[in-house]
Amino acid sequence: MTRVLLKGVRPYGEGDPVDVLVDDGAIAQIGAGIDPGGAEVIDAAGQVLLPGFVDLHTHLREPGREDTETIATGSAAAALGGYTAVFAMANTDPVADNAVVVEHVWRQGRAAGLVDVHPVGAVTVGLAGQKLAELGTMARSAAAVRVFSDDGHCVSDPLLMRRALEYSTALDVVIAQHAEDPRLTAGAQAHEGEHAARLGYAGWPASAEESIVARDCLLAGHAGARLHVCHVSTSGTVDVLAWAKQRGTRVSAEVTPHHLLLTDERLATYDPVNKVNPPLRTGTDAERMRQALADGVIDCVATDHAPHAPQDKDCEWAAARPGMLGLQTALSIVAETMVRPGLLDWRGVARVMSERPAEIAGLPDHGRPLTVGEPANLTLVDPDAEWTVRGEELASIAANTPYEGMRLPGVVTATLLRGEITARDGKVAL
Numbered sequence: 021m022t023r024v025l026l027k028g029v030r031p032y033g034e035g036d037p038v039d040v041l042v043d044d045g046a047i048a049q050i051g052a053g054i055d056p057g058g059a060e061v062i063d064a065a066g067q068v069l070l071p072g073f074v075d076l077h078t079h080l081r082e083p084g085r086e087d088t089e090t091i092a093t094g095s096a097a098a099a100l101g102g103y104t105a106v107f108a109m110a111n112t113d114p115v116a117d118n119a120v121v122v123e124h125v126w127r128q129g130r131a132a133g134l135v136d137v138h139p140v141g142a143v144t145v146g147l148a149g150q151k152l153a154e155l156g157t158m159a160r161s162a163a164a165v166r167v168f169s170d171d172g173h174c175v176s177d178p179l180l181m182r183r184a185l186e187y188s189t190a191l192d193v194v195i196a197q198h199a200e201d202p203r204l205t206a207g208a209q210a211h212e213g214e215h216a217a218r219l220g221y222a223g224w225p226a227s228a229e230e231s232i233v234a235r236d237c238l239l240a241g242h243a244g245a246r247l248h249v250c251h252v253s254t255s256g257t258v259d260v261l262a263w264a265k266q267r268g269t270r271v272s273a274e275v276t277p278h279h280l281l282l283t284d285e286r287l288a289t290y291d292p293v294n295k296v297n298p299p300l301r302t303g304t305d306a307e308r309m310r311q312a313l314a315d316g317v318i319d320c321v322a323t324d325h326a327p328h329a330p331q332d333k334d335c336e337w338a339a340a341r342p343g344m345l346g347l348q349t350a351l352s353i354v355a356e357t358m359v360r361p362g363l364l365d366w367r368g369v370a371r372v373m374s375e376r377p378a379e380i381a382g383l384p385d386h387g388r389p390l391t392v393g394e395p396a397n398l399t400l401v402d403p404d405a406e407w408t409v410r411g412e413e414l415a416s417i418a419a420n421t422p423y424e425g426m427r428l429p430g431v432v433t434a435t436l437l438r439g440e441i442t443a444r445d446g447k448v449a450l
């Protein structure tokens with residue numbers, strides 16, 4: 021076991037700098053002027069120490085599309101982005117709708133060793149929306165699945181969604197919904213609004229998301245089940261969530277970095293790198309996402325990291341696949357949209373990128389307080405440094421970042437998983 025001394029850090033960006041000694045996978049000592057002994061020293065004067073980030077929504081493309089991302093390359097991107105745990109969505113090929121596939125993903129994550137890779141199990145067989153998958157078998161497997169989602173598809177049949185929610189209560193798991201009424205988004209290419217109309221794209225109306233979220237909040241409330249809403253993108257969804265939470269529904273929600281920063285004005289570029297599901301919305305929606313994240317109606321940030329091959333992105337808009345990279349840029353987008361304008365302090369960043377996602381997924385060892393005896397799943401951030409995003413330099417095999425060439429604040433300088441350094445100064449460490 022490595023001993024690591026983090027020198028001169030500010031936990032949550034608060035108070036005077038301290039030294040933090042990590043030993044045997046845990047935080048062993050916090051204080052001024054700790055003797056390094058034989059420990060590896062990371063000189064981190066003025067840097068912010070946070071609990072390691074947890075991403076509830078990542079697409080690794082293994083099995084099936086290893087030409088765009090593997091569990092190993094996605095794990096590297098995650099570690100470099102400050103993550104210590106990620107949830108890998110089930111829309112792989114084959115689909116993660118059974119114990120064999122989820123155990124395979126879990127083991128490949130272990131083998132890569134850079135981040136805890138938790139497979140998300142599919143809600144329905146083959147993501148086909150016809151028949152419930154064997155949630156119990158996946159929950160009891162070695163992968164101990166705790167989050168189920170058909171993400172990429174909506175569980176649109178209300179009876180099936182009701183059954184999934186009812187069943188989930190007995191297993192104490194959460195159902196994460198990709199809220200998109202398929203009848204309202206047939207052929208949709210972009211947010212239904214002024215920009216899509218000008219370019220002649222079929223629109224994806226806000227109501228296609230909001231109506232499913234409202235329905236599911238009611239279904240979850242009646243079942244006493246836990247619902248998690250993926251990638252919230254509209255102001256109306258925030259209204260529904262606030263109403264449901266106020267009446268005691270067990271609902272949580274995530275927003276992606278791109279829905280915090282980007283808007284449908286990007287459609288004018290004609291560049292499919294900006295095509296994503298749900299689509300980039302209006303400036304008013306993006307501003308509401310930031311407010312809702314600050315005040316807790318939206319619980320957390322999740323990347324929806326979605327690698328795609330060049331041939332699936334560098335083509336005409338209608339033929340391009342939706343989705344964009346997110347793991348290595350998430351912290352910087354949160355710094356830009358939330359910390360810089362004063363909507364969140366670093367303690368707030370710890371809440372939305374680590375503590376809340378760990379709670380929602382029921383991870384006991386992540387998102388823990390920065391105190392002696394706690395597991396050393398940690399992220400160091402240089403709050404004053406900036407960097408320029410280059411898709412080709414990211415650890416993912418795919419390069420479809422919408423932030424190409426942008427200069428962003430906040431650099432992840434080190435990540436520790438159970439006390440072992442997984443990333444340091446932009447390089448993976450194992």
Ligand SMILES: NC(=O)N[C@@H](CC(=O)O)C(=O)O
Pocket residue numbers: 079111171172173198295296297298324326327341342343344
């Ligand atoms: N977000 C996306 O646009 N794409 C995701 C699927 C999804 O999250 O719905 C993907 O798997 O590529």
Ligand SMILES: [Zn+2]
Pocket residue numbers: 171172173198250251297298
């Ligand atoms: Zn989705």
Ligand SMILES: [Zn+2]
Pocket residue numbers: 077079109171172324326
């Ligand atoms: Zn997704």
